[in-house]
Amino acid sequence: MTKIIYFTNSAWTLYNFRINLMAEMKRQGFEVAACAPLDKYAQQFDKHEIRFLDVPMQLSSVNPWAELRVVLRLFHLYRQERPALVHHFSLKPIVYGSLAAQLARVPLIVNTVTGLGYIFIRGGLLQKLVTSLLWLALRPPAWTTFQNPDDQRLFQDLRLASERSALILGSGVDTKKFAPLPSTMPNQQSTREVTFLMFGRMMWEKGVEEYVEAARKLQAKLHTKRDKNKARFVLLGGAGVDNPTSVAEEWIDNPLTIPGEWLERQATEGHVEWYPHDDDVLPYIRQADVVVLPSYYREGVPRTLLESMACGKPLITTDVPGCREAVEDGVNGFLVPAKDSDSLANAMLRFVENGNLRKRMGEASRERALTLFADHIVIEKTLDIYKKAGLKISAPQSPMKQVLQQ
Numbered sequence: 001m002t003k004i005i006y007f008t009n010s011a012w013t014l015y016n017f018r019i020n021l022m023a024e025m026k027r028q029g030f031e032v033a034a035c036a037p038l039d040k041y042a043q044q045f046d047k048h049e050i051r052f053l054d055v056p057m058q059l060s061s062v063n064p065w066a067e068l069r070v071v072l073r074l075f076h077l078y079r080q081e082r083p084a085l086v087h088h089f090s091l092k093p094i095v096y097g098s099l100a101a102q103l104a105r106v107p108l109i110v111n112t113v114t115g116l117g118y119i120f121i122r123g124g125l126l127q128k129l130v131t132s133l134l135w136l137a138l139r140p141p142a143w144t145t146f147q148n149p150d151d152q153r154l155f156q157d158l159r160l161a162s163e164r165s166a167l168i169l170g171s172g173v174d175t176k177k178f179a180p181l182p183s184t185m186p187n188q189q190s191t192r193e194v195t196f197l198m199f200g201r202m203m204w205e206k207g208v209e210e211y212v213e214a215a216r217k218l219q220a221k222l223h224t225k226r227d228k229n230k231a232r233f234v235l236l237g238g239a240g241v242d243n244p245t246s247v248a249e250e251w252i253d254n255p256l257t258i259p260g261e262w263l264e265r266q267a268t269e270g271h272v273e274w275y276p277h278d279d280d281v282l283p284y285i286r287q288a289d290v291v292v293l294p295s296y297y298r299e300g301v302p303r304t305l306l307e308s309m310a311c312g313k314p315l316i317t318t319d320v321p322g323c324r325e326a327v328e329d330g331v332n333g334f335l336v337p338a339k340d341s342d343s344l345a346n347a348m349l350r351f352v353e354n355g356n357l358r359k360r361m362g363e364a365s366r367e368r369a370l371t372l373f374a375d376h377i378v379i380e381k382t383l384d385i386y387k388k389a390g391l392k393i394s395a396p397q398s399p400m401k402q403v404l405q406q
Contacts, residue, residue: 004086200293237277
């Protein structure tokens with residue numbers, strides 16, 4: 001049986017973002033294995049009869065010997081498993097997995113750039129080193145897919161993207177699971193408390209500080225105007241590892257993660273509510289009126305925005321790579337400048353004062369999710385890349401759109 005291995009830096013990410021793709025390949029008759037550092041989410045693959053392969057890896061490590069051991073571990077694993085195709089996600093797995101696959105003579109390699117993260121924000125010697133390693137990892141015959149056009153253009157400018165590259169917007173979203181409920185669609189009444197939600201990893205570059213500052217400014221403005229409308233501001237997500245949040249350490253192992261003490265202090269001051277990480281974000285999205293992500297991080301297309309769009313929520317996000325792909329400004333939400341809490345507060349105020357605007361933009365979000373970002377669209381485009389890479393997909397394809405959306 002032809003084997004495919006999927007590798008990234010988190011079992012949680014691999015399961016939540018890629019399980020439908022893996023299930024489709026298994027349905028087509030391939031033997032599918034998931035590969036990531038072992039954590040409590042690894043056992044989820046058992047439900048789909050997908051083997052899990054443990055490759056220990058620390059996300060923030062720069063120890064050259066520890067990193068070399070990861071490459072060697074992958075090399076031995078690929079040589080033992082003999083997959084026909086390996087698919088890597090995120091920068092470190094792309095570099096290590098591709099180098100190992102080349103050494104092990106894996107016939108087909110596909111890489112997906114899911115965002116460029118803090119390395120490409122901070123620049124410096126580390127970025128130069130990563131760029132050099134990416135040149136080795138992404139060279140033909142490997143195929144590379146990008147989740148937004150800005151990242152694709154940057155890689156082309158750096159001569160890292162060959163003709164064997166393609167744009168596939170986002171990682172897909174399960175529009176059957178993430179869907180609006182009639183009872184939770186935006187309320188058209190003009191007088192009510194409007195709930196804003198920001199969720200994900202609590203990192204400075206995600207714009208958490210700007211969100212808190214905008215909440216302060218908007219509350220002050222509503223108080224000064226003696227506005228009958230009210231606003232509530234919710235933060236949901238894991239903090240620094242010194243603060244217990246129930247999330248796996250690997251998921252927030254990033255030097256830019258905000259300490260829990262800072263988040264607790266903001267909540268104590270009363271401008272925002274902070275809730276630690278929760279595996280089930282759907283109830284929080286459905287209870288929100290507007291979802292906010294003021295990131296200046298180099299996102300792929302943020303999963304938080306995709307899931308919120310699918311649930312029929314209007315969005316406010318920044319006009320930066322990845323985020324801008326989720327919002328058509330003025331149609332399903334607003335784009336604001338990065339690091340600008342005044343513009344963010346003003347956009348929030350428009351939603352507080354206009355229930356019809358919330359409803360109209362929420363409906364547009366749902367339609368945008370269905371037509372651009374649904375799982376079946378991403379899967380079909382990914383399978384097309386597999387075919388171009390040389391994988392023989394002989395089993396007849398099911399009507400995935402109906403299967404994944406019914």
